[in-house]
Amino acid sequence: MRTPMIGITTETSANNEYTVPVEYVAAVQRAGGVALLIPPGQTNLDALLRVLDGLILSGGGDIDPVHYASPGHPAVYMIDGPRDALELELAQLAVAAELPTLGVCRGAQLINVAFGGTLVEHLPDEIDNTIAHRREPQGAVQHAVNIAPGSRLAAILGSGEMVVASWHHQAIRTPAPVLHVTATAADGTVEAVEHPGHTWMLAVQWHPEMTAAKDPTQQQLFHALVAAAQQYHEARSART
Numbered sequence: 218m219r220t221p222m223i224g225i226t227t228e229t230s231a232n233n234e235y236t237v238p239v240e241y242v243a244a245v246q247r248a249g250g251v252a253l254l255i256p257p258g259q260t261n262l263d264a265l266l267r268v269l270d271g272l273i274l275s276g277g278g279d280i281d282p283v284h285y286a287s288p289g290h291p292a293v294y295m296i297d298g299p300r301d302a303l304e305l306e307l308a309q310l311a312v313a314a315e316l317p318t319l320g321v322c323r324g325a326q327l328i329n330v331a332f333g334g335t336l337v338e339h340l341p342d343e344i345d346n347t348i349a350h351r352r353e354p355q356g357a358v359q360h361a362v363n364i365a366p367g368s369r370l371a372a373i374l375g376s377g378e379m380v381v382a383s384w385h386h387q388a389i390r391t392p393a394p395v396l397h398v399t400a401t402a403a404d405g406t407v408e409a410v411e412h413p414g415h416t417w418m419l420a421v422q423w424h425p426e427m428t429a430a431k432d433p434t435q436q437q438l439f440h441a442l443v444a445a446a447q448q449y450h451e452a453r454s455a456r457t
């Protein structure tokens with residue numbers, strides 16, 4: 218039995234470094250996985266896929282609006298072309314390989330765009346102001362989401378209302394045809410999606426990694442990913 222290898226995507230910082238918050242790595246390690254950081258622009262993805270047992274498409278800056286046929290918005294920030302290209306390809310490969318995949322924040326938006334969905338370019342322009350989804354101009358806030366009963370997400374976290382850590386100014390507008398919406402906020406914002414045609418592809422608009430160290434419910438998402446990765450690895454080993 219091998220320890221599951223969980224790839225975590227990273228971004229290019231303003232200082233030309235590859236970065237990802239340590240909380241993603243810690244959550245994977247607590248769940249018993251090995252965290253492998255994947256830089257933007259990585260090629261030879263077939264070789265990478267042979268090593269990975271699971272994938273986290275992590276949070277970060279905005280996806281270039283050209284990828285969902287949008288003219289853009291002045292509030293769009295931190296576009297990372299090599300990261301977009303890598304992650305859009307990884308999302309397709311993850312479906313083809315049935316690789317267990319967790320999307321977080323930007324990662325949820327990325328999965329949606331990869332399969333033909335669109336995004337709200339700047340949420341404050343389009344929702345009522347009853348719920349803050351980030352502290353302006355930056356920082357995390359807490360708000361409630363409502364998780365749909367019967368979803369894979371509900372099987373992991375439970376259904377109904379749950380308070381989560383939120384830090385985003387964009388969200389899913391039109392869900393991709395292959396995705397199901399599995400959680401929403403009271404203002405109508407899409408807060409989670411999953412791919413019912415895939416063994417384990419879930420995505421949340423909130424940040425489970427931010428609270429997972431102290432919140433066993435949010436940590437459970439990472440445990441579930443690593444458990445799915447373990448099964449994926451064993452099934453693949455049995456075939457070869």
Ligand code: MN
Binds near residue numbers: 360385406408423
């Ligand atoms: Mn939110």
